[in-house]
Amino acid sequence: MRILEIREQNVPLQSNIRNSVVDFSQMTCSVIAIITDVIREGKPVIGYGFNSIGRYAVSSTLRDRLIPRIMQADPESLLDSGGKNLDPFKIWDITMKNEKQGGNGDRAHAVGAVDMAVWDTVAKVEGVPLWKLLSDRFNNGQYDEQVFTYAAGGYYYPGKGLEALKNEMKSYLDRGYTAVKIKIGGATLDEDLKRIEAVMEVVGSGNTLAVDANGRFDLEKALAYGKALSPYHLMWYEEAGDPLDYQLYATLSEHYTGPMATGENLFSLQEARNLIRYGGMRPDRDFLQFDCGLSYGLVEYLRILDMLERHGWSRRRCIPHGGHQMCLNIAAGLQIGGNECYPDVLKPFGGFADHIPVDNGYIRLPDIPGIGFEAKNDVYAVLKQVAGQ
Template sequence: MSVRILEVREVTKPIASPIANAYIDFSKMTLSLVAVVTDAVRDGRRVVGYGFNSNGRYGQGALMRERFLPRIAEADAASLLNAEGDNLDPERIWATMFRNEKPGGHGERSVAMGTIDMAVWDAVAKIEGKPLFRLLAERHGVAADPRVFVYAAGGYYYPGKGLEGLTDEMRSYLDRGYTVVKMKIGGATLAEDCARIEAVLRMLPPGCRLAVDANGRFDLPTAIAYAKALMPYHLFWYEEAGDPLDYALQAALAEHYANPMATGENLFSMQDARNLIRHGGMRPDRDWLQFDCALSYGLVEYLRTLAMLRDSGWSPTRCIPHGGHQMSLNIAAGLGLGGNESYPDLFQPYGGFPDGVRVEAGHITMPELPGIGFEGKSDLIRVMRELAD
């Protein structure tokens, strides 16, 4: 039986919070929520695929309405389907959206397309009646692993938040089962940040680790100064010290910091990721890559990035995506990534896990829910169905 896209709906939603990292505050942060409405019916309900973009890049409704959604609506319906005609084809839909777009200069369009792409994959897996992670594993001939490493991201700068507030926050993550926690640096002086780091390290129990994130704030001298100060702490990683497109800075920093580094969340195409691998001095035996499909043209493009990494001698286990969303959790479980970011208390209801999923020893176990699993998170699916229904 043929499947059709009846409509694609989008809306801008607030995810504002009075927090800040070294570069931006989140007081006016938004995201785009998308619903791909199909004519397929499963378990007595119309199949709708949902998607949203990760925090940090704002909603992309204007781009969707002006370019990408009209291209889907104007396309011949059969051109958006797989060869059998019984499901949507994410690659064909991606190619339709990208029609008449010049290469390079990816900008915000990668976020708009990545959001729609997420909703398409959610619909595809629901139509097949399978969790997305199992569908991906089957299509790529690998074994799915429902157990996924997750770390807790937080430690933002907040008005009036001192060392006690920071350590209380990190302790709350440990109490919830996380073994790796992350905090922000670069929004204070080096001495102040070292005091914050040391306060967290003192309260971490054996076997638990701390990562730090500068959100691209530093020039090279500052990045090196921090590197020298951070070396004795033996951190889980030192993340995004400089501008994400300054590959020379990243390569130079590697000469001064022997411990693990992480970057990539603000690279939005396979080509940008390839330039990082070629020119950024990243080391496949210890460093981490944080490309986020929701910001970088979606899973269709992320698969190209994974292929490039394999060809460049990198294992997918070195990828721990940014964003804290269930789409990346499915990719991690289905394609063998190293894990996923998590925001236990922020950007709700879009972050987190389906109801009942708990973190145990730094890992979660994926539930067997069709699609990405949004229907298992009651506060999130309520917002999503408001758009679809």
Template structure:
């Protein structure tokens, strides 16, 4: 790895190892790389064939086992890479921060202090892609903090970031569901049924499929075909990815009430709370939404004005797309204060970071993308899905390095 300007006065990177100087651990370099996701499939709104992801590495002057301690982060699928924001605004602020100002009360680099440095001179509002870029940095900062502490991330979050109303120890296993059922060129109902059977064979008990990318009658045939192959104890959720106006959303709602669905997800625009409230008044089954809300404030407005029902509906805010775990801890407190239990949350994203959050904060569960959005989707190797649940690795950090297919991508960020 080449010497970085960020290393001046803080240690120097030499042949992939860092010469440690006296004092607290310091960040000596931050690298970002844009990586393509090549997936020839569509939901009701977008095609993923040109989707990209930002992968970020926080490099420190702490050396363990002959290698620098590095924290890694990336954005969830569905939002594009954020290299411009990261390189032009966020990374320079962190590298310019006074090193002592990033050290927390525990004596190590503190993700919240890193977060504050990165948000210097940013005005309120205007979330969107900024929330995604900050989520990438924050993931890397928490991965780094857990590695420096020598503990898995779910344990560190439980110790340092949980609301006191959350159980004191992280959940040992987390409920997960298989998100798939996309629209593929030339693939029909037989292939859809085979895909869903494959998820059941992997151990999942809830599967999800896309709707809204075909006429209502065709989508209903697809739903019925999937329900036909689900055995007792398994269920189906459907996801429109924000495609419908109110008339379409209600037409689907009237048709979907005939089926035993786990939930009806994101019928309309994610910020159209009036449409959502009308849908909740019409549709008696569970609704799910929130993955495209990019901030604590938007999540709070959803709870205030969306008409959702705390006894049945599902919140899907994705910390990796909305300023990270540092912001999500505020959302958890807001939910408690608003009469919700965070166990109604099932974060979007389908990766190890959100799985750690689900464990630490005792959320209802986490999305999963078996075989999709590789190598970013999915969990650590050697931890199979068992009766719809998965355990977390005991390695320090998020456990991203425990996924063999992700290793080369992480190493390439430092090349």
């Protein structure tokens, strides 16, 4: 087996939304295609990946450093012990060769994109869905046939009022979701409370509504919001402050008794471990949202899961950010807590297989080799273009 070529392309997201910090209208994404000499059904096996959702493309890092390292390596050094498939762990080590520790930012997203494409390739060569491969290799053959998912939306749009917000939430319930998430922090506290109450009129209770501040608040404002949110008994209060301000989270956890969530903007095992050590996160109620597409890929995510279990955390407390199919496979094959979904925004990368509906808050996975991109027409059209197909 040989890798013939690795291609990268900068692709824009199709969104005009904003949260409390970021305008997504200029957001881009790096898409990877690994083209191999393995033939299945008369066509070469091609593995696809991207650097998740909500961070910019990392073209320079990929083209100037990471991809050349893989392509210049001894081809045998990329293979597993049988010599018939890629070894994601060996490729991860080669990709990270001559990289300093720390500085976990855009590099983590670039490695995550490559890692995703490698795992897609491996599962396709094996001829099995990725969730099945993960179950067999890392979870004693156990897996979840369906995965909990919630609809992430409630962004700020120009001129979007409460009725439009309620209609958006109604549309998610009509499509089978039972839990939703909206943004806070991009308006005043009073305005955000009115938005929360409007959504609760639709979903019926706070325990099916999460709110996300996208790291906007300092400690004083995080505490003020926490006090105001407490009576609603929300599903969780997400990313109140800067993701690396562990003291803020530790202090907030002493005052806010409801579930908190964070982790999507932590990009390595070390950062995740510091959150667990110093961030006051509570394994009986809080949620961890590490996204492999942003944090060095599944190879690193497996290390994070091992660390969490050694610190007394259940995998079920992990519900990754990103709303993409890679994390969905991880959720099923490794039996973590669920997966986010963006039904209407951040296209084409958000969402799951076209032919599988959400049923009472749960989603099944397609039974096709790889991650399952080929079952989602809008994203597959982009991926094929990158591969020159």
